[in-house]
Amino acid sequence: MISLLLLCSLIAPSITPDQSLMQPLLPLSIHQWKAFGESRPYAGQEIFGYMDGAGEVYRAYDYRELLTQRYVHPSQGEILAEIFDMGSSRNAFGVFTYMQGRGPAVEIGQDGEYKNGLLCFWRGKYFVCVMTDNENEPAREAILELGVKVSEAIGQDGEKPEILHSLPKGRYLPNSLRYFRGKDILNTHYYLGEGNLLCLNEETEGVLVRLNEDRSYLLLVAYPDTEKADSACSTFVAGYMPDGANEGIVEKKPGKWTACVAEKRYVAVVFDVPDRERAVHSLESLKGRLP
Amino acid sequence: MSQLSITRRDFLRQAGASAVVAAAGMPLFAQQDLKKKARVVLIRDRNVIDGDGELRREILDKMFDEATARALDVKSPSEAWRQMVGPTDIVGIKTNVWRHLRTPLELEATMKQRIVAAGVKEENIGIDDRGVLSNPLFKRATALINARPMRAHHWSGVGGCLKNYIMFSPSPPDYHPDSCVDLGALWKLPAVEGKTRLNVLVMLTPQFHCLGPHHFDREYTWPYKGLLIGTDPVALDAVGLRILEAKRRVYFEEDSPVRPPAKHIAAAEKKHGIGFADPAKIELVKIGWEEGLLI
Helix, strand or coil, rough: HHHHHHHHHCCCCCCCCCCCHHHHHCCCCCCEEEEEEEEECCCCCCCHHHHHHHHHHHHHHHCCEEEEEEEECCCCCEEEEEEEECCHHHHHHHHHHHHHHCEEEEECCCCCEEEEEEEEEEEEEEEEEEEEECCHHHHHHHHHHHHHHHHHHHHCCCCHHHHHHHCCCCCCCCHEEECCHHHHHHHHHHHCCCCCCCCCCCCCEEEEEEECCCCCCCEEECCHHHHHHHHHHHHHHHCCCCCCCCCCCEEECCCEEEEEEEEEEEEEEEECCCCCHHHHHHHHHHHHHEE | CCCCCCCHHHHHHHHHHHHHHHCCCCCCCCCHHHHHHCEEEECCCCCEECCCCEECHHHHHHHHHHHHHHHHCCCCCHHHHHCCCCCCCCHHHHHHHHCCCCCCCHHHHHHHHHHHHHCHHHHEEEEEEECCCCHHHHHCCEEEEEEEEEEEEEEEEECCHHEEEEEEHHHHHHHHHHHHHHHHHHHHHCCCCEEEEEEEEEEEECCCCCCCCCCCHHHHCCCCCEEEECCCCHHHHHHHHHHHHHHHHHCCCCCCCCCCCCHHHHHHCCCCCCCCHHHHHEEEEEEEHHHHHHH
C-alpha cells in the first residue's frame, strides 16, 4: 500500500488551490527527466506572452487554459510539455487537425503524430504537445512515454464531430482533413477571398478534405438551420463564383471547377475539380450522405 | 462602450487610410523616391553552405559586402556603410532568434564589424530581437539594421522583413487580425519610423511550408544559398515571397500559394505606403549562382 501511495504521488501530484486543474495530468518525472520548476498556466490573452502569434490558432478554437511544464535531465536536452484544455472534444480534435500532417501517426491519444522531437495528440477535450530541441533515442522514448502517461491520465475519449460521418470514407487524404468553425482557420487552408463569404461564425462548423482521385477539395459546412444554409450558399455563390451564379458551378481556371450546393442545413463546395461532371458527381454523392 | 472610444485596432485601420491619402502628396519612406524603383539585390553563392550544411563565413561576408554596395549603388561596401551610419549614430541590429531558423550569428557579427568600421562606437551597437522594447540601446537608437530569414508562417503567410518589427509593438496581438494585414503599420511606430538603413532577408535555407504554429521541418527548407538586400522592406518581402511560391510550385507539383495569403506585403504599399510590392516598381539585381534561381 505504501509503495502504491508513493507511485500515485509520483504520477499524479495533488493540486493546491492556486494550481491548474490540469496539474494531475502531468507526471513528476519521465525516465531520467524530472519536472523542473513549477508548471505554468496561461489563459485568455496570456497565451501571447508564451507563444506570440501562435496563440491565435488556439484562441480560434476557443482554448480555455494552457499548462506548460519543463523536464530536465542531467546530461540531455530539456523536454517541454504543453497541455491545452480546449473546452470540448470537438475543439481539441479541431486544433489537432489544423496542424496534422507534420509526421507519422503514433498510437497515443485518439490521434497522434510524432516527428523530429515533436509529439502532438488529442484526447477528450485536451490537445497535447510534447517536444525537445535535442532529439535522440532516449529523448524520443521519453517523449512518447510522457505522451502515453498524459493520455492515460486524461482517461476518457471524446466524441469526434458528427459532420465527419458525411465525408466519403476512404476517398480523401486523411492528413488533409481540417475541422474548423471560423473563416480565419479555413483561410489558412483554402483561401476564399476577402470577407466572410460562407458566413462562418461560432454557430457553424466545417470540414475540409482533399480527395484522393483528383486532389480536389471538398468543403462541408453545417449551419444551425436550413434558412441560414441557403442564405450562406447564396452569399458564397454571388461573391465567389458570380459567373456561375445561375447553376452554382463555374470553371474558375482552366481545368479547375468549383461547384456549390445547399442541402438541408448544410452547404457543400468542391474546389479545383478537373471537370464539370466530377464536380457535380462529388456534390450529388455527398448530398446522399447527409443526415 | 462610448462612441468616442477607439481601440488600437481602429487606430491601425485609420493609420492605413491616412497613409493612402498622404502617399498621393509626399514620399513616405525616407530613403526611397516614389518615382524611382526599389532596388533589391539577390546574391547567391553555391559554396556559402558546405556539404555538411555548415555556413562558410568568408563567402557569406563577400556576398554581403557585394550586395550591400550594389543595393546602395556605390562602389564599395565601406562607402555604403558610411552612407548609412556615422560616428554619432546609435545602431540597433534587429535580428531574429527563432530557434529553428535564426538570423545567422556570423551575419550578425559581420554587420557589427561593418558598422564599427564606418565609425560607430562598438558600445553604441546593439543586437536584439524579443527585447528591443526594453533594451536601453534600442530605446536610444538613431539607426536600425533589419535582418532575418524568410519563412512560411501559418498566420501571416510569410515572416520576412516587415514582420520582423512586430517586437517593436507593445501589443503584438493588435497586428494579428486578417492574416496580419497591417504589419506595415509597425514601420510607423516612433521607435522605428525613418530609422531603418538596411534590410537583409536571409535566403540561405528558407522555409517554404509549415503546418501550424512553430512548425519546422527540414523537409520544407532548401539550400537556396542567397541573400536579399535593399532599403525597401516591402520590396524584399515581395521578391522573397515570389521565390517561396516558386519553390512550392516545384515541390508540390501544382500551384500552391502560401496560405493564408501574405496580404500584409501588398497592404504595406497600398495601405501603409512604406515601400513597393508591385514587381513593376522593383528593380531586381541578380548576382552570382543562377542554378535554381526560381525568379
